[in-house]
Amino acid sequence: MLQIYNSLTRQKEIFTPIDENNVRMYVCGMTVYDFCHVGHARAMVAFDVVYRYLRKIYGAGHVTYVRNITDIDDKIIRRAQENNEEPGALTERFIEEMYRDADALGVLRPDHEPRATQHIDEIIAMIKVLMKRGLAYQKPGSDVFYDVSKFETYGDLSGKKPDELRAGARVEVDENKDDPLDRVLWKLAKSGEPAWDSPWGPGRPGWDIECSAMSTQCLGNHFDIHGGGLDLQFPHHENEIAQSEGATGEKFVNVWMHNGHVRVDDEKMSKSLGNFFTIREVLGKYDPEVIRYFIVNSHYRSPLNYSDQHLENAKSGLTTLYTALRGLMCGSEAEEIKNEFSGRFYEAMDDDFNTPKAIAVLFELARECNKHKSSDPLSAAPYAAQLKQLGALLGLLQRDPEAFLKSDTGESASGLTAIQIESLIDRRNAARRGKHFVEADRIRDELASKGVVLEDGAGGTTWRRE
Numbered sequence: 258m259l260q261i262y263n264s265l266t267r268q269k270e271i272f273t274p275i276d277e278n279n280v281r282m283y284v285c286g287m288t289v290y291d292f293c294h295v296g297h298a299r300a301m302v303a304f305d306v307v308y309r310y311l312r313k314i315y316g317a318g319h320v321t322y323v324r325n326i327t328d329i330d331d332k333i334i335r336r337a338q339e340n341n342e343e344p345g346a347l348t349e350r351f352i353e354e355m356y357r358d359a360d361a362l363g364v365l366r367p368d369h370e371p372r373a374t375q376h377i378d379e380i381i382a383m384i385k386v387l388m389k390r391g392l393a394y395q396k397p398g399s400d401v402f403y404d405v406s407k408f409e410t411y412g413d414l415s416g417k418k419p420d421e422l423r424a425g426a427r428v429e430v431d432e433n434k435d436d437p438l439d440r441v442l443w444k445l446a447k448s449g450e451p452a453w454d455s456p457w458g459p460g461r462p463g464w465d466i467e468c469s470a471m472s473t474q475c476l477g478n479h480f481d482i483h484g485g486g487l488d489l490q491f492p493h494h495e496n497e498i499a500q501s502e503g504a505t506g507e508k509f510v511n512v513w514m515h516n517g518h519v520r521v522d523d524e525k526m527s528k529s530l531g532n533f534f535t536i537r538e539v540l541g542k543y544d545p546e547v548i549r550y551f552i553v554n555s556h557y558r559s560p561l562n563y564s565d566q567h568l569e570n571a572k573s574g575l576t577t578l579y580t581a582l583r584g585l586m587c588g589s590e591a592e593e594i595k596n597e598f599s600g601r602f603y604e605a606m607d608d609d610f611n612t613p614k615a616i617a618v619l620f621e622l623a624r625e626c627n628k629h630k631s632s633d634p635l636s637a638a639p640y641a642a643q644l645k646q647l648g649a650l651l652g653l654l655q656r657d658p659e660a661f662l663k664s665d666t667g668e669s670a671s672g673l674t675a676i677q678i679e680s681l682i683d684r685r686n687a688a689r690r691g692k693h694f695v696e697a698d699r700i701r702d703e704l705a706s707k708g709v710v711l712e713d714g715a716g717g718t719t720w721r722r723e
């Protein structure tokens with residue numbers, strides 16, 4: 258039985274969908290004005306694993322996953338002005354770049370990806386309801402705000418009372434607000450800024466109301482799971498709850514899930530510290546599946562510490578798993594006889610998506626593959642099939658092992674192509690056959706110096722990149 262840690266109640270709870278024929282999940286997506294960074298990669302991968310596992314439990318057609326795209330906000334407008342380009346052209350460009358990164362990391366596309374600019378009518382409709390209910394206000398000539406003091410349970414998600422939040426919040430003083438905690442629902446446009454007509458003047462939606470309106474539009478007033486990074490818990494998610502429940506009078510979300518922060522070499526990742534990495538930069542150094550493995554190998558709620566050493570460890574872990582699969586037939590046959598392994602794997606996943614524990618089971622299967630491989634490759638095949646099937650739930654191990662082990666990515670690149678490596682191996686084999694062992698060893702050392710590892714076995718010589 259799946260248990261999920263609910264940030265709202267601060268405990269693990271048995272997950273019971275509202276409708277098990279349609280399990281509904283919303284995750285806050287990207288604001289598209291620049292390349293995605295490693296923090297985005299973590300959130301995308303963490304919730305991709307949740308999505309894959311829910312599909313496994315309830316069936317692929319019975320899960321609806323929505324991740325929004327924020328395609329209008331202050332940062333977008335500013336960046337477009339700096340670039341001297343239309344905001345729409347800027348956001349289109351970075352939506353494409355986001356897909357390139359997400360696809361590389363094996364992140365499945367959500368079922369719906371609503372964009373703020375395509376849901377202005379629903380956003381305005383929700384603000385109108387909040388105004389009518391006396392939960393929102395506008396002073397003459399000013400933006401429209403949500404009145405936090407009217408929402409009794411404000412602060413429940415972050416576990417803080419409004420007074421503590423006021424003391425801790427770094428909020429700029431705005432004379433148009435009644436309370437520094439009040440957040441903007443509708444922002445009036447300055448001249449030259451993109452604007453939509455509204456009862457409160459031409460302007461654009463605030464970020465929090467965008468998620469409230471689009472999640473409700475796509476998933477209904479009350480749905481199962483809402484996710485996002487821990488940094489979104491307050492004020493963004495706190496406000497989503499206040500706005501949605503304020504507008505509908507119904508409970509908004511059953512389970513709130515938050516993934517932990519990304520740290521770099523044990524420090525907070527930030528632009529000002531200069532330790533800020535885009536996904537694209539990391540993809541230049543490491544195989545995308547290594548990056549995914551690195552993310553999944555840590556529990557989604559723990560901090561994720563990015564360092565070259567951890568990426569190298571991820572690479573060697575994944576190499577071990579692919580090496581076990583190498584040379585084995587692993588058809589798609591369901592191998593129930595191996596369910597002692599799948600049982601442990603599911604047990605780990607059922608415990609709030611404990612992916613590091615699930616990966617440990619993959620290593621047990623890899624050991625079985627290796628144990629049986631040399632004596633009786635046929636008897637190893639079911640273990641290999643199981644390894645690959647369980648790996649798929651984490652979005653891992655779906656490539657041809659040869660292709661992974663011979664792939665040439667980033668800084669470890671030897672500069673040798675596969676054809677050059679194979680021709681050197683042929684020369685070495687010829688030297689060995691002619692008993693020219695000094696020459697054979699020289700070729701082996703040359704390849705080793707370029708990061709190519711040779712393994713001589715009964716079936717000949719295989720190779721992989723280090």
Ligand SMILES: [Zn+2]
Nearest residue numbers: 285286468493
């Ligand atoms: Zn959101």
